[in-house]
Amino acid sequence: MSEATATAARPAIDLARIRAWLPAYGVYMAIALLLLFNVLFTPNFLAWSNLRIQLIQVAPIVIVALGMALVIGTEGIDLSVGAVMALAAALIPLYLGYGVIAAIGVSLVAGVLVGLINGTLVARVGLQPIVATLALFVGGRGLALVISGGQLKDVRNEDLIYLGSGDLAGIPVLVWIAALLVVIVGFVVRRTVFGRRLLAIGGNRPATELAGVPVKRVLITVYVLCSVLASVAGLLAVARIQSSDASAVGLLIELSAITAVVVGGTPLTGGRVRVLGTVAGALLMQLVVATMIKHNLQPSTTEMVQAVIILVAVYAARERKSR
């Protein structure tokens, strides 16, 4: 009898609605809660000097994560973004002699080339994205080390340093650039033919192909965009630390980027890209680390908290069973 009453009592909260809401907006709620906690318990957390540091640190991750979000939207993944950053960083000092524009141009071209290779392997050769981009994940950084001779090189170009350390209207240029890229990528996803096609490919590639969409071209473009964004992040990293170190730039950033995308509510199964969510995902992970540091917690504790957040995000975003 007790069993019958137990089963008759239904939960009062509508689980289905929470499940729909959580992946889309949970990350914003988490940020709000974390900020609230810091306002209450962390002295000077909201001071501009602190926020400024946080924004500067998160900017490169946001830039890389934007590209990653596009790739993940096609049901792909790009492991080579860290290597691309290193490659871009290694090329900068070599071409600074020809001027800032030339140096930036060369490192962006390197990004385009890596993207073309990744995209071709995925779209035309038909390799799985994780395997295709693994090649340059390993090889890209190796090449960067060869180019740089394995040495750390100081960069003294004023214009370049302005990009990494300067301010515009009181806000770091780096942050302006990241914000601009967020707007552009958001616009591309929402408003362009390319964006719609990208989502359709992630949702159902054979169907999109049959609809007459040039699927291969779109896919290659997506990987090129991702690599170019990574090379932007790479050259900005050089500009910020005022030196080029191919062995350290962008190390493990692919994982931070994927984390930001997933925590932001973009499903790994493709067909949907949350641009603002991705930014929020990166911010959340950054704030978690900052909070932990302010409260003198061990880095290992921080990592475990991050792990929990990732699990919650993946759990919330997991595929609903269709009716």
Place this chain on the structure above:
Amino acid sequence: MALLEVVDVSKVFPGVRALDDVSFTLQPGEVHALVGENGAGKSTLIKVLTGVYQPDGGELRYRDEPAVFDTPMDAQRAGISTIYQEVNLIPLMSVAHNLFLGREPRNALGLLDEARMHREASEILLRYGVTTDVRRRLGTLALGAQQMVALARAVMIDAKVVIMDEPTSSLEPREVTTLFGVIRDLHAQGIGIVYVSHRLDELYQICDAVTILRDGKVVHTGRLADLERLKLVSLMLGRDMSAVRREGFTGFAGGHDTAPDAAPVLKVTDLNSRRRLHDISFSVRPGEVVGLGGLLGAGRSETIKAIGGAYPIDGGTVEVDGRELKRPTTVQAVRAGIAVQPEDRKAEGLVAGLSVRENIALAVLPRLSRFGLVSDRRIDDIVRTYMDRLRIKASSPDQRVGDLSGGNQQKVLLARLLATRPKVLLLDEPTRGIDVGAKAEVQSLIDELASEGLGVVLVSSDAEELVEGADRVVVLRDGAVVGELTGAQVTTESLLETIAAAAELEENNE
């Protein structure tokens, strides 16, 4: 003693009364057909029976006891098994493993007893007409054999009731025969079977009793043999019997007006694909519906896909309005005015996670945009036009396509094709898996499109549909054209004769 009883069950979803005082009784050893259009409440009723949903009113009685199934697992433990349209097994694991998954025989040490498992699996499957090495991966078996494994698995767990939801939709005729043999065995063992299918022929072959649902209510229940076929259809549709008789079983009106000397809108010449197609040639005039006939595996779907650029070809040409396609790609084909509706709308047709709107606009985005930026206004215009024209029922253009009924999904897919303003429409099983009402709508739409001057190629396993819909039928066998029916020859009998004759010819040649 009734095996399973549903007494005055109701189920309400926001805005819909999916089941309204539904009662239904399944006797031991009875094969009970459950029929109705999509949205009539069949799926909801099945989900209530299997513990997926809990009824809002009324009760379930199982073996004369009131029963409450809180989860599908509860229902399964009680002996109610379900087999779905698609096989829910693990393709990379062996047949035997799939069969015994979760109930593997163990030896004295608690380790897996492989020898016993393989022996028993072979014995069990033999009864289902599956003679294969049970160590093979399930995925390497034909779809029909996989379905048999699923069925064997369902019955093995000491089932008293087996619910089959469109079990034959992916089976070949021979496999259907085997399935029916198995159903008769189960019947003899006193197991009750609830059989859901859109195929009326099958119902009359295998079912004893029938319950017809319409709009969540039971409109008829009784012995199937006492119910005339036309009466059944009219009850399902809520349509007058004489109307069904007058209009035929399909929504096709019959012949289309085509000028016999008109230049073909589609001309296929010597299409070859090393693997499957051999010198396929035929042409379609504007306003003409050409059927592709043949058995499963005859190369009908491959032909259609090859014309649409989605299947690799080694040679041959495709001309639209006298202009040859330069390269056989889907992009070129769509641009030339060829629209392909694939057989499997879930896998190759729709993007289930995107909205009705995005799905309809997918193929024509460049036309609805400027400088690469999409125009929502223009998309909305197109979407509204086709949703009205095809009477697509969705809560809004923003509803996920995956949440629509089969018939409406198919209409969305057709809307996408029509939005490309095609000259030729290639339809592969356009009415498969959709309810009778939507079927008639799709069929009359095909008529209408042909009368507007489109060339249509129609593939259908439903002989009635092919014969009533097509002006000519090109018959394929083993990837080659083996005959063509025109004019008065377009009948079910001569279609079957042509297929059979081709088979004989083949045997004599060997």
